[in-house]
Amino acid sequence: MSTATPVAPSTASEISLVPEQLYSIERAKFAENFNRRPFMLDHSLSGHPAFTMDRLHTLLERSLPIPNKVYWNAGKKRIDQRWSDRPGRDFSIEEAFRRIRETDAWIIIFGADRDPEIHDLLEKGLAEVQEMTGIPLSKEAKSRQSIIFITSPHRITEYHIDKECSLLLQIHGKKTIHIFDQNDREVLTEPELERFWTVDNNAAIYKKELQGRATSFVLEPGKAVHIPINAPHWLENGDDISVSINQNFEYKNDKLANIYRANYYLRKMGMTPLPPGRSRLHDRLKGQGMRLPVALAREARELKEKVKGQG
Numbered sequence: 001m002s003t004a005t006p007v008a009p010s011t012a013s014e015i016s017l018v019p020e021q022l023y024s025i026e027r028a029k030f031a032e033n034f035n036r037r038p039f040m041l042d043h044s045l046s047g048h049p050a051f052t053m054d055r056l057h058t059l060l061e062r063s064l065p066i067p068n069k070v071y072w073n074a075g076k077k078r079i080d081q082r083w084s085d086r087p088g089r090d091f092s093i094e095e096a097f098r099r100i101r102e103t104d105a106w107i108i109i110f111g112a113d114r115d116p117e118i119h120d121l122l123e124k125g126l127a128e129v130q131e132m133t134g135i136p137l138s139k140e141a142k143s144r145q146s147i148i149f150i151t152s153p154h155r156i157t158e159y160h161i162d163k164e165c166s167l168l169l170q171i172h173g174k175k176t177i178h179i180f181d182q183n184d185r186e187v188l189t190e191p192e193l194e195r196f197w198t199v200d201n202n203a204a205i206y207k208k209e210l211q212g213r214a215t216s217f218v219l220e221p222g223k224a225v226h227i228p229i230n231a232p233h234w235l236e237n238g239d240d241i242s243v244s245i246n247q248n249f250e251y252k253n254d255k256l257a258n259i260y261r262a263n264y265y266l267r268k269m270g271m272t273p274l275p276p277g278r279s280r281l282h283d284r285l286k287g288q289g290m291r292l293p294v295a296l297a298r299e300a301r302e303l304k305e306k307v308k309g310q311g
């Protein structure tokens, strides 16, 4: 990978670093499959100077003082390990980055679009996604994020599900992502979904015997993959360092999440709740019933963050 620091243009208008088109795919295919099933597409960011190791290092340094903008761990990981199971590490994140070839590290920079150039690139990507899907994501998404993953050779990213739907763009290196159908209730059970939406980000349990049901995509520079909400996935990196960007969207509509939350508590009380989609009445009651507790919990969380920030 090039480590040369690109010379930034003196004015934005001098050189346009935003490509004319970021994503290349048949529009109808994109619209038909978006947030329904995974698919691959091409992107034009792999050689972009915003993503050299020097630029990423600067972004990392600027992100470190900001709370919750960087996550990392290092060491050998298994597919079925929990996020919280961090293998021992006796070095800093700076060292993990500097020696990324040998530290078995996984470094995540959240909100990478704080870099104005990355911001412009991903805004362009968002505009194209909106245009292709007809979904006004800038209004309908509760949040949208740009995340950069920097990963050591052969490192595994554990099996998990996300609450966002995303596009994962490979910038450097080669890795394989295995994605399962989010609607396969043997792969991803109702209780796992209920726990995920209520209490445990790591609730999805990897079932080795069902690995054959995954679709595997090989990501190389210039390739991207779409991951629908809750589609279980895990990744394995190739021989080189991997750099990828995740552009994701979390929908505003909390209805389904609230049904899963209600079902979580009903199951805790010994009942076998109806999964969402079986009864319109049940779904409505559960969705409405959870609205207040969820709002209160959110408020309490925000207050806690505020107090922490002042402390």
Ligand SMILES: [Fe+2]
Pocket (backbone or CB within 6 Å): 160, 161, 162, 233
């Ligand atoms: Fe993920």
